[in-house]
Amino acid sequence: MKIEIKEITTIEELEQMQRIEEVVWQETPIPLHQTLTALRNGGVIIGAFLKGEMIGFQYSFPGFDGNEIYLVSHSLAILPAYRKSGIGEKIKRKQRDVAAHKGYDKMIWTFDPLHSVNAFLNLHKLGAIATTYKENYYGMMDDGLNKGLASDRFVVEWKCKQEQEALAVSFDPSKVLVEMDQNKEPIRTNVIFQNESDKWFIAIPKNIQEIKEENLELAIKWRTMTRELFQLLFSNGYKGRYVIRDENVSYYCFVK
DSSP, X not given: OOEEEEEOOSHHHHHHHHHHHHHHHOSOOOOHHHHHHHHTTTOEXXXXXXXXXXXXXXXXXXEEOSXXXXXXXXXXXXXXXXXXXXXXXXXXXXXXXXXHHHTOSEXXXXXXXXXXXXXXXXXXXXXXXXXXXXXXXXXXXXXXXTTTSOOOEEXXXXXXXXXXXXXXXXXXXXXXXXXXXXXXXXXXXXXXXXTTOSEEEEEEXXXXXXXXXXXXXXXXXXXXXXXXXXXXXXXXTOEEEEEEEOSSEEEEEEEO
């Protein structure tokens, strides 16, 4: 497939973006006047096109925390038939190039820390850093992807004008705080947290959506247990830097 990744600049392309939103999230898309206003005032919107038809997009707008201006990367959507083909990574890297050209030094976004595919893309492939944990950030959501679980999120930061230093991380079973058993249950290990350690590992399931559909209570248990440990690590100065994938489980690596 010859897929073109480019910046969205026209109203017609924003209309195509709305159609993808409806398919992916099955809800009312962002109003055209909102995305157009963001586009004309420092926003960055990237589209992926196959034979002239949009198959994915990334929507972002300017943010300000009282100290610095940055790009808020709000939503990324790809049509189901084209997922797992590397398009998301290509869109993000194009977004970064455009953002740097516009003068942004960094961008931020959120993602559900229990979604292993997003974790691997954001931390491992792109080199973004998980800096903060937000509990039930968007409130309880009713869409198919989020329904049933509190909308806890990692906030990640990604530098626009510099590559993140690569980490050579080796897995250390003695530093695992949460493990997954053969029944896909989260297990708090006997490892005692010590703030002096240079790294810690926390397991998450390969597919939390599958678990949620089969056993919502088990998915909630994953949310509750990992929330406690993630908050402990962030509060002690650790950042999420890396993801190691195994057959049925992934491990976050947090470092000082």
